[in-house]
Amino acid sequence: MIIMTFILLAYRSFIQRIIKEKNAQYEAEVQHQKNLALENIKAQESERKRIAVMIHDDIGNRLNILSLWLNNLDTKGDELIKKNITTQMSSLIDSARSISHSLYPVNLESVGLVLYIEELIANLSGRINISLNVSPKFQKKEIFVEVQLYRIIQEFTTNVLKHSEASRVWIYIKDNKTNLAVIISDNGQSFEYDEVKKGMGIKNIESRIKSMNAAHKWKNTLGKGSRLIIKIPYNELPDQNSIN
Secondary structure (H helix, E strand, O other): OHHHHHHHHHHHHHHHHHHHHHHHHHHHHHHHHHHHHHHHHHHHHHHHHHHHHHHHHHHHHHHHHHHHHHHOOOOOOOHHHHHHHHHHHHHHHHHHHHHHHHHOOOOHHHHOHHHHHHHHHHHHOOOOEEEEEEOOOOOOOOHHHHHHHHHHHHHHHHHHHHHHOOOEEEEEEEEOOOEEEEEEEEOOOOOOHHHHOOOHHHHHHHHHHHHOOOEEEEEEEOOOEEEEEEEEEHHHOOOOOOOO
16 A cells, blocks of 8 residues: 555656646747747847938938939029929938838837837828827837837738728827736727738737737727737846847
8 A cells, every 4th residue: 555655656746747847848948939039020120220221321311412412403494304303302212211211210219119109190190090198107118129019000000001991090008017008909890810810910010029028919899990909017028228
């Protein structure tokens, strides 16, 4: 009887050790996948930033200088030619700025997340009504987090404009005691998550959420709109002060 009891205890201890090792392996694999996602997004953002800065600072400045030169050029009465060139140059400057902005929010580091979202809202004001509500207690976050949140909001609004037939978008940003909460919603047609979860828009949003170690939930009602709730725990924020 004593021997049987000893054998059972030893067997139970062995099984518990195996389960513990398996759990540790699983947790290590999950963390490894999170690290891979984070490194992948960091690499993408770094390359985007490099190209965006080049367009913004180099090509953009060259176009501005050329525009000033053309404005001061004596065309000797060829006002129509001057007007056409100036119009095309203005269009090129706007395009360069738009491409730079879509690649990476170059000025976000200096102006902050809230002002950059307000600029996005202003740019889209002719196409859709977007309201932004930010907690008075909101404080500037690490640049990595702010870039990811801006990208998520940008992606969400782009999807809304392309697919949802919505007339309104609401954005809420609130600093809580233990987390940063961000809620984005619209009043459009919404979607079935299981049918679109493999689309690049949803993938991009969720990979950025994962890179911040954040929790999220979709609340969709067909014909009545979509809502994305994101909660980023402060003690889980990735240690990324900048994107090089």
